[in-house]
Structures are given as structure tokens and as C-alpha cells.
Amino acid sequence: MASDPADIRAWQRLDSQTTTSGRIEEKDVARLAAIGVRHVVNLALETHPEALAEEGAKLAAHGIAYTHIPVPFDAPGEDHFAAFAAAVEQGPHPVHVHCIMNWRVSAFFYRLNRDRRGMPEAQARALMERQWSPDGKDRPEAAVWADFIARKPA
Template sequence: MSQHPSSVLLNGINISEILNVQKIHDNLYSSGQPTVQQLELICQAGVSTVVNLALNDADNSLIRQHIYEDRAVLELGMHYIHLPILWDCPSASQALFALKAIHHLQDQLVWIHCADNWRASSLMYLYRRFYMKMPIEQADELLHQVWEPDETWTGLINAVAMQLQAEQFNY
């Protein structure tokens, strides 16, 4: 399901090798777990804030390799925000909180990631639809470039979409 982009540049730096990388807009990118070397590239490209949606789960070997991501990001001079969302039972209120936090950072160059870019791309689908006003079909296509959400994550997406629609209706 995931596609490896031919070339993704961020301020002239090739970031194509980062797992499931996607440009959301000029100030927002998402991916799977970057390595320390990839975090260095992200920093060189001008990213000011890294948002991690994955848990620091000792059972996940990918995360275990990067358990000190917070230190690496901070030592590179970037800001680090950890907003973990459970994989098996994601919370709509936590997802909504993460979306609002990311939207609040819209004037900064932000990198949002999780282990495989499945959590992050699900939230970025919602971000594209409700904050960027992207047509559903286009947002669907971009989400499906990364993964096909299962029943749990489809339910989360629908629950958060209903909340965001209600908020927009109330304005």
C-alpha cells in the first residue's frame, strides 16, 4: 500500500528515504519513525518542531531503537512534542487534541510522525479535510498512498470528523 516517493525535497534537502514521508503543506510533513541521521536531515532542512504520536513501547523494536528521540531532537535544537495515541484503542479526544496542537503550530515548520505514518497519516487526512478544506476524494487518495485504515482507525477518523464538523457548524 505504501509508496516510496521518487523525490521529496524540504528546503533543498532530499528526505525521500524517510519511511512513508508525505508533504502535507509547506510547513507540515509526516512520516514513519525517522532515524537519528534522518532527524539531523530534518533539522538541517529547517524543521523547528517534531511531534511524535507513537508510544515509547519497549515491545516495539523500531521504537526501542529510538527510545531517546526526545534527547536527539532537543540536542539538535528543535522542539519535541510527544502526543502518543494508542494503536489498538485510539481516543478521539486525544486525536482532536493533537490536531488542534498541530494547527496551532501552523506558522512553524513541523514534522509529525509515528512508527509507520499510519497514525499520523490518519490525523493528516482529517487535517487536510477540515483545516485545509481539501476535497474528500483528494484527502482519501493521499491517505491511501500510506495505508488503508482498518476498522478501528476508520472508526476513529469518522468520530473525529463528526466532532470537527460539529465545531465548524457552531461557528
């Protein structure tokens, strides 16, 4: 099997069945297939200038399932999180989850790891902070993300 394409923006391997990154490019589709990815979950908006056009069709051509959950950077919602959790937990594996910078993805995995997988909060936060710390200081939308990650399951 091929080695991880670590030159993809913000590439991160979480475990043997899960990888994450920022935006992917057309050249990355075959590389994801080569490492055995069977499902890609995209949290970015398709209208973003760096989004891969017709991503689902390009992945399908390589036998990779595709789930698109467009999460506005200024308005992540519980519906987005529920769809993400279902896609990651119930979809084919190995799974690769990406957005544009790996910020949305790292925040979503923080909550998944903390709330559903029983990972200690400090460990889940450290994993998220390899990519981003949504503390509300680096850009205005970060405060929205600080609120998002602070939410606990009902």
C-alpha cells in the same frame, strides 16, 4: 537548504510547512534540522521496538521542539486527535509528524484536512491513501481506524 530525506520510511511532504513519515532513526534528526524542521510531533508509543529512544532530547539538541502524543494503534481517541490538531496548528513550523509506519499520521491528517482545513473529502482520502487505507481488511485494528476516520466534528 538540504533536500528532503526521502529515504526515511514512508516519507511524504504535504506542503512547504508540513512533512510526515514513519519511524525516524537517530541519523534522521540532523537531516530534519537541515531541511528546517522546527517541530516534531510523534504519534507512536515510546515502547514500540522501532521507537527512537530519548527522541525529545535528541531533537532538542538540534533546536527542534518536540510533542509526543502516544496513540495506541488499537485505540485512537478524540483526545489524541485534539492534541494532534493543536500541536500541528499552534506549534512551531515547519512541522514534521511521524509514527512508526505513517498510518496513524495519515489518518489524523485525513480528519484534519477534511474537518478543519476544508479539503474536499476525496482529496483528503487520496492523500491518506498514499500511505494507508484503513478499510478494516488488512489487519484487525484497521476497523478501529475506519471508525476513527468516519467520525465527524460535533
